[in-house]
Amino acid sequence: MVIAGVVIDVKTDQAVAAMAALEGMPGISRLEGPVTPGRLAAVLEAENEAEVTDLCTRMLTAPGVVNVNPAFIHFDVEEESRV
Amino acid sequence: MIELKRRDFITAVAMASAMAAAGCSTESKKPKNAPKPELEGATWTKGVCRYCGVGCGVMAGTKDGKLVGVKGDEQNPVNKGLLCVKAFFLHKYMYGQDRLTTPLIRKDDKLVPATWDEALDLVAKTFKEIAAKDGPDALAFYGSGQTVAEESYLANKLYKGCIGTNNVEGNPRTCMASAVAGYTQTFGKDEPMGTYDDLDKADYYFVIGANMAECHPVLFSRITDRKNANPGVKLIVADPRRHRMHDTADISLPFKPGTDSAILNAMANVIVNENLVDADFVSKHCNYSDGTNPMSFEDFRKFLAPMTPEWAEGITGVKADVIKQVARMFGEKGKNIVSMWTMGINQRVIGTALNTQIHNLHLLTGKICKPGSTPFSLTGQPSACGSVREVGALSHLLPAHRVIANADHRAQVAKVWGVDAKNIKPTNGLPLMKMFQATVDGTIKGMLVMCTNPGHSLPNVNKYREGMKKTFLVVTEIYPTRTTELADVVLPAATWVEKEGIFGNAERRTQHIAKAIDPPGQAKPDVWILLEIAKRMGYGQYFEKYKTNADIWNEYRELTLGTGMDMATYDKYVAARGLRWPVTDKTPDGTSMRYVAPSDPKVTAEEGIKFYGKPDGKAVIFARQYKGPAEEVSPDYPFYLSTGRVLEHWHTITMTGRVPELKKQVEEFYVEVNKQDAQKMGIKSGDKVRITSRRGAIVIPARVGGRGEPQPGMLFSLWHEDAVDKLHNIVTNDAVDPISAQPEYKLAAVKIEKV
Numbered sequence: 082m083v084i085a086g087v088v089i090d091v092k093t094d095q096a097v098a099a100m101a102a103l104e105g106m107p108g109i110s111r112l113e114g115p116v117t118p119g120r121l122a123a124v125l126e127a128e129n130e131a132e133v134t135d136l137c138t139r140m141l142t143a144p145g146v147v148n149v150n151p152a153f154i155h156f157d158v159e160e161e162s163r164v
Numbered sequence: 165m166i167e168l169k170r171r172d173f174i175t176a177v178a179m180a181s182a183m184a185a186a187g188c189s190t191e192s193k194k195p196k197n198a199p200k201p202e203l204e205g206a207t208w209t210k211g212v213c214r215y216c217g218v219g220c221g222v223m224a225g226t227k228d229g230k231l232v233g234v235k236g237d238e239q240n241p242v243n244k245g246l247l248c249v250k251a252f253f254l255h256k257y258m259y260g261q262d263r264l265t266t267p268l269i270r271k272d273d274k275l276v277p278a279t280w281d282e283a284l285d286l287v288a289k290t291f292k293e294i295a296a297k298d299g300p301d302a303l304a305f306y307g308s309g310q311t312v313a314e315e316s317y318l319a320n321k322l323y324k325g326c327i328g329t330n331n332v333e334g335n336p337r338t339c340m341a342s343a344v345a346g347y348t349q350t351f352g353k354d355e356p357m358g359t360y361d362d363l364d365k366a367d368y369y370f371v372i373g374a375n376m377a378e379c380h381p382v383l384f385s386r387i388t389d390r391k392n393a394n395p396g397v398k399l400i401v402a403d404p405r406r407h408r409m410h411d412t413a414d415i416s417l418p419f420k421p422g423t424d425s426a427i428l429n430a431m432a433n434v435i436v437n438e439n440l441v442d443a444d445f446v447s448k449h450c451n452y453s454d455g456t457n458p459m460s461f462e463d464f465r466k467f468l469a470p471m472t473p474e475w476a477e478g479i480t481g482v483k484a485d486v487i488k489q490v491a492r493m494f495g496e497k498g499k500n501i502v503s504m505w506t507m508g509i510n511q512r513v514i515g516t517a518l519n520t521q522i523h524n525l526h527l528l529t530g531k532i533c534k535p536g537s538t539p540f541s542l543t544g545q546p547s548a549c550g551s552v553r554e555v556g557a558l559s560h561l562l563p564a565h566r567v568i569a570n571a572d573h574r575a576q577v578a579k580v581w582g583v584d585a586k587n588i589k590p591t592n593g594l595p596l597m598k599m600f601q602a603t604v605d606g607t608i609k610g611m612l613v614m615c616t617n618p619g620h621s622l623p624n625v626n627k628y629r630e631g632m633k634k635t636f637l638v639v640t641e642i643y644p645t646r647t648t649e650l651a652d653v654v655l656p657a658a659t660w661v662e663k664e665g666i667f668g669n670a671e672r673r674t675q676h677i678a679k680a681i682d683p684p685g686q687a688k689p690d691v692w693i694l695l696e697i698a699k700r701m702g703y704g705q706y707f708e709k710y711k712t713n714a715d716i717w718n719e720y721r722e723l724t725l726g727t728g729m730d731m732a733t734y735d736k737y738v739a740a741r742g743l744r745w746p747v748t749d750k751t752p753d754g755t756s757m758r759y760v761a762p763s764d765p766k767v768t769a770e771e772g773i774k775f776y777g778k779p780d781g782k783a784v785i786f787a788r789q790y791k792g793p794a795e796e797v798s799p800d801y802p803f804y805l806s807t808g809r810v811l812e813h814w815h816t817i818t819m820t821g822r823v824p825e826l827k828k829q830v831e832e833f834y835v836e837v838n839k840q841d842a843q844k845m846g847i848k849s850g851d852k853v854r855i856t857s858r859r860g861a862i863v864i865p866a867r868v869g870g871r872g873e874p875q876p877g878m879l880f881s882l883w884h885e886d887a888v889d890k891l892h893n894i895v896t897n898d899a900v901d902p903i904s905a906q907p908e909y910k911l912a913a914v915k916i917e918k919v
Binding site: 082084085086087088090091092093110111113116117118119120121122123124126129130131133134135137138147148149150151152153154155 | 171174175177178179180181182183184185186233234235236238245246247248249251252253256377381382384385388389391392393395408411412812824825826828829
């Protein structure tokens with residue numbers, strides 16, 4: 082399991098359309114935005130790193146999306162409890 | 165006590181990091197009792213990205229002696245936590261199966277393992293024999309904008325100060341030498357006056373010959389961010405190929421390949437003839453020159469008179485009205501404009517002239533030396549500025565922008581190096597292409613290549629590969645490359661956070677990378693390798709005082725003081741998220757804008773603005789005649805080929821090619837063909853095509869309608885390809901700019917055939 086935090090730059094006048102398209106995209110577990118004008122934040126969860134890059138590329142096809150940049154990635158996440 | 169699953173914690177941290185990087189306060193979004201990353205078991209170490217010249221701050225997460233993750237450094241003002249996809253996978257490039265971990269020596273035409281003593285003794289003995297028999301100029305060093313500054317500094321001292329040859333070059337000669345020459349001609353000193361801060365204050369961006377969306381994505385994000393928040397902000401993109409920036413651009417200037425000089429002169433024509441010149445600024449701070457002699461404003465106006473927008477339209481194909489519109493935006497009162505450019509301008513036989521033509525637009529309109537207005541050269545490597553331009557690791561330079569031709573400069577450097585000033589020859593060494601021509605001619609017989617891959621990256625590469633084969637070639641590297649296969653000795657090097665050191669990015673920001681892990685096997689930092697070679701060649705007395713990187717840096721720093729490129733002590737960089745030089749007592753936090761008081765400590769309040777690189781403190785507006793490429797298209801070679809790269813890969817893919825996730829994104833390195841041209845020739849995506857120039861031919865896949873589209877009559881190829889018979893540089897042109905000596909990678913006349 083890989084978890085990544087990414088910033089998505091979108092055209093402001095297409096932010097709603099971009100959000101709608103991204104919300105339905107498998108692999109995006111959380112989507113917030115616009116957190117600043119034209120910027121969305123998302124958490125991606127994927128089986129492996131290749132799926133993360135696939136997803137980043139696929140996000141570029143959503144309407145209004147002009148750029149996807151990662152801010153955080155964590156590899157080898159395993160389910161475990163923490164107290 | 166609250167029970168949360170680890171996955172929830174990491175998800176929360178991921179979202180918090182993304183929101184912080186997006187510019188949003190995260191305090192209210194952070195989950196209560198969220199752990200600090202260190203509590204997840206990883207240790208986070210401050211570093212700088214290993215790839216392009218933006219200089220993004222990176223936190224490297226290590227656990228059990230291995231890198232386990234990477235995140236953007238939210239405290240670093242360069243990227244504020246953002247990264248591009250390459251940096252996302254930084255930790256993975258280091259763990260390729262074929263990592264070099266032991267020295268190799270060529271025996272019976274095969275590279276075989278050796279001890280460090282065997283390898284280093286062989287290097288030192290052979291270099292000494294060559295110098296004794298053929299003179300010191302039979303030796304050469306070819307370094308990199310990816311070494312840390314301390315490494316380039318040592319190599320410079322060893323070759324220029326001890327061995328006695330100025331044959332020291334670096335691969336920034338192939339990417340930014342024209343920017344160096346341009347800044348130096350216009351302002352008397354290299355490197356930009358502005359910084360990334362200007363991006364956040366600009367009203368207009370003029371980007372020419374650069375694809376920031378793929379090559380400088382984090383800076384491009386800064387542009388889109390500002391555009392989104394400010395509807396009046398406009399992006400102008402001038403490029404012969406349509407690419408991802410055009411999705412965001414407000415105005416496009418799709419000029420015919422190699423004709424941008426005409427656009428820039430026509431814009432100057434409009435500025436001059438429509439009274440958009442800031443006469444007060446120009447009279448106080450500028451001179452005019454035809455390149456040889458001074459000229460007046462009237463002379464300059466006459467020079468430009470025939471270069472109207474309509475004239476330029478005929479040459480470039482860009483509508484005259486669009487050229488006028490952009491020129492008027494430059495001249496618009498109260499609006500700030502930042503120009504940015506990179507290889508499309510620099511990798512040209514008229515690269516120096518083009519750089520000065522861009523400067524002209526800013527000087528004429530006074531859109532310079534004020535927040536949000538500056539000409540800004542983007543760079544392609546993480547420390548091309550810090551480790552080569554500033555350290556002076558080129559064949560005509562000495563540290564801190566000094567030049568070999570100046571006797572005072574040689575004496576100043578010799579004194580700090582502790583060598584006799586006579587050791588430093590007064591004549592320049594061989595610039596890049598002449599240096600490698602000398603390997604072909606057999607006059608250079610021994611060469612040390614450090615952290616770069618000329619066997620892949622030189623233009624007209626097959627010619628120079630033959631030269632390298634004839635030379636006693638020593639290569640320090642982390643993986644087998646197209647250069648190590650030609651080497652006589654290969655020395656396994658440490659990389660990135662396996663060592664510490666200093667990088668200098670495109671905005672004069674000097675940053676420290678901390679060591680986080682040990683290098684694998686017997687790999688060693690290049691500092692260690694250089695010190696060992698120096699010692700074994702008999703120059704140990706000049707190097708024995710260096711016990712740490714800080715020792716080397718602090719000696720180098722002495723040479724920067726008072727030059728306007730003043731650096732801080734090493735410990736300051738260890739603590740800071742970079743400092744932009746000059747760093748002085750007056751400006752302990754660095755300088756945001758050069759040549760302007762009070763930001764620049766070398767300029768007084770009375771002077772206000774002073775281009776102190778010039779004797780009279782005035783910058784120069786140059787009259788540049790229109791000139792096309794070195795090689796024009798012809799019936800035999802009817803297409804212009806340009807080369808470039810994609811977001812996911814970097815240069816010769818020695819690193820990104822080892823990251824499966826990146827390789828998967830772009831698995832083949834194709835040539836883009838314009839849709840109309842493809843239709844005429846019956847070429848479809850995936851078809852194999854032969855690209856032939858006067859220098860050679862390659863067969864590679866075609867791509868029609870991909871990420872970019874060259875205009876009709878133009879091809880664009882991804883030069884990452886590393887198969888030896890498909891190296892795109894087999895066909896590129898090795899003609900150079902006569903001033904900067906930078907090759908014209910961007911324009912080769914070729915033909916294309918479906919095979």
